[in-house]
Amino acid sequence: MHDHGLGSWMAKRRLKSPDKTALICDEQQLTYRQLADAADRVSELLWRRGIRKGDAVAYLGENSPQLLQVLFGAVQLGAVFVPVNTRLAPPEIRHVLTDSGARVLIHDPEFVDRADIGDVAECIVHTIPTGEGDTAVPGLARLIRMTDAGHIDAEVSLEDPAAIVYTSGTTGRAKGAVLTHQNLTWVALNCLVDYDVTSGDVALMISPLFHVASLGMGALPVILKGATLVLERGFEPGRALAQIQRHGVTMLSGVPTTYQLMADHPDWAATDLSTLKKLTCGGSAVPTRILNAFEERGLSFSQGYGMTETSPGATSLSPDMTRVKQGSVGLPHFFTDVRIADEHGAVVPRGTVGEIEIAGPNVFPGYHGLPEATASAFTADGWFRSGDLGYLDADGYLYISDRLKDxxxxxxxxxxxxxxxxxxxxxxxxxxxxxxxxxxxxxxxxxxxxxxxxxxxxxxxxxxxxxxxxxxxxxxxxxxxxxxxxxxxxxxxxxxxxxxxxxxxx
The missing domain is CATH 3.30.300.30 (ANL, C-terminal domain)
Incomplete structure (x- = not known):
């Protein structure tokens, strides 16, 4: 096998756990064999359309099996997957597509106007709607059935780009963070170690996979381990509670707001949550009222800190330390290092606030097409400068003080x-x-x-x-x-x- 990156995962999963349920979405279920076969067909489909190693393949759509089929089909060719945030405004979508140089855009039909495909960029050679489509414009599902299966084993190394994920752009235009196969593999391994993902887990994905947290720390670790993903196209608290009970969900990830909405829902008290074992929460610290609501049901959170540039996990706080170290975002992930530096770049003693710097195989190599921004994002000795302020306590636990600019x-x-x-x-x-x-x-x-x-x-x-x-x-x-x-x-x-x-x- 020449592919040492994410593109090899499907063939290996098909070999190791062919009949295990990989995905559940609405009433559709796919085994790992079916998911791998579909990824192979997507790969062949893209190859026939001239997509080669290094070409960008953009996906604009909600959570669905097709998103993951396109991801794995693209990376098998050594192509670069570009997930596009469906909540972006048309000018922002155009920026992502033109900046990434995407040659193919695969999109949910309802977003065709948002993408303004006719005007988007000369780089787009093919546009393909998801779903069935029709005879005149066949959709991806129809095209997959019409395409012969066959695994394309391209030369792909761990250092090759696997995805370009665009930052949220709180200052200026969004930058494309290039994430390599190594980055996404190691962040998945961090999750396996620190969150104890097992092949028996059933993970409910209520957050969109175009976010790097949902993709890098949600879907990919579950697939790597051969567990089961339950995909939701959007978040609705009552439905999320129903899915937990229906499918015996063991893992759930979200942000404080989603957890609060679930705890405030009328079905909260009556829902059977006995299968839930692992809750992860990111974005911000979990407020005390949410901790209380879940602890009353016998549930505790793993919390964490990270960003797009770290694929995204940097630290995690285990559930047993949630109260002991309340307010902390935890210790560095197993294969990641964190330090604190002052404005001159000198590492400061524990307890001193400074800029958080991160190193490890999950840290990205740079921004797409922005060498100056890339150079300024790293220290002379190769640590990523987060732009966040924080401190390490005496035990090495990280506390976030704020964004440097805020x-x-x-x-x-x-x-x-x-x-x-x-x-x-x-x-x-x-x-x-x-x-x-x-x-x-x-x-x-x-x-x-x-x-x-x-x-x-x-x-x-x-x-x-x-x-x-x-x-x-x-x-x-x-x-x-x-x-x-x-x-x-x-x-x-x-x-x-x-x-x-x-x-x-x-």
């Missing part, structure tokens, strides 16, 4: 918004919060909390300041509280703090 300097004091946000999140009635710095004639900057509330809850500046007084230094208390219906977010769910600063800087 730090507020008020009267010469550093304020890390994440610390204030975590405190406000524990206040009854607060559903979400973002703390921003706005200009102030006296202090330079002052913190302002922008929050959303649940139900008829009413909070104001004095209420928040009173509840936080004594928990936080007074200079950290928000000088103003603004109530909004919804926080503006990027397609990947990150709060657009720049939008909030522009709105509330007065």
């Amino acid at each position: 730090m507020i300097i008020s009267g010469g004091e550093n304020i890390y918004p994440a610390e204030v946000e975590n405190a406000i999140c524990d206040i009854d009635g607060v559903s979400a919060v973002a703390v921003i710095g706005i200009p102030d004639d006296r202090w330079g900057e002052v913190p302002v909390a922008v929050i959303t509330t649940r139900g008829d809850t009413r909070v104001d500046t004095e209420t928040i300041r009173t509840l936080l007084d004594g928990r936080l230094a007074r200079y950290k208390l928000p000088k103003r509280v603004e109530i909004v219906d919804e926080l503006p977010r990027t397609a990947s769910g990150k709060v657009r703090k720049a939008d909030l600063r522009a709105r509330f800087a007065r």
Whole structure:
């Protein structure tokens, strides 16, 4: 076998566990043999359309078996898979397609207008809708059936690009992070070690696979181990609870909001959750109220930290340490290293806040077509500069202070918004919060909390300041509280703090 990357996985799974259920999506079930055969046909289909090693194959669609068939079919050729976020606006989609140089776009039919395919780029040679399509424009499912099976064993090394995943673009245009076969293999191995993934697991995927967390730390470890994936096209809390009970789900990953919505759902108390063993949560720290709700059902979380550039896992906090190290994002993954450096690049003692730097085989080699951005993202000795501030405690556990660019300097004091946000999140009635710095004639900057509330809850500046007084230094208390219906977010769910600063800087 010449393929040493992800493209070899399907052939090996077909050999080792051909009749094991690989995927469940709605009423459709695929064994590993069926998934591998479909990936082979996609590979042949792309080959016939002129796709070769290094060519980009874009996919714009929701979670489905076809997404994974295209992923594995593309990488078998040494082609580069480009998952496109379905929540992006048309100009953002055009940027992803043109920047990646995608030669093929495979898309769910409902996104054809969003992609504005007719105008998108000269690089797109073929567009293929998912599903059946019709005689005039056959869809991917029909084309797969019409294509002969046959495994194409291309020359692929672990150092070759496997995917280009675009960052959420909180500042400027989204950058394409090139993830190699090595990156995605090692992040999957980290998950196998640190999350104890077994071949008997049934993992419910409620987050979209175009996000690197769902793909790199959700789907790929499960497939590598030969476990079962239950794919959901979108998240609906009642349906997620029903799927857990119906399929005996053992693994679930999400963000604090998804877990809160499940715990708040009317079916929460009546749903049988006895099969659930492993819950992972990323994006931000799990608020105390969510920990309480799940612990009352005998469930604890693994939490973690990472980013697109680390494929994405960097650290994990085991469930048994959730309370002991509450607020921490855990220890570095087994095959990953983390250190803290000051503004001059010198490594600082434990307990000192500085920039988080990450190294390991899961760290990407650079941004697509952006050598200067790539060079600035790494230290002279090859560590990735995260742009996040944090510290390691005496036991080596990582705590996130904030994004370097979001730090507020008020009267010469550093304020890390994440610390204030975590405190406000524990206040009854607060559903979400973002703390921003706005200009102030006296202090330079002052913190302002922008929050959303649940139900008829009413909070104001004095209420928040009173509840936080004594928990936080007074200079950290928000000088103003603004109530909004919804926080503006990027397609990947990150709060657009720049939008909030522009709105509330007065």
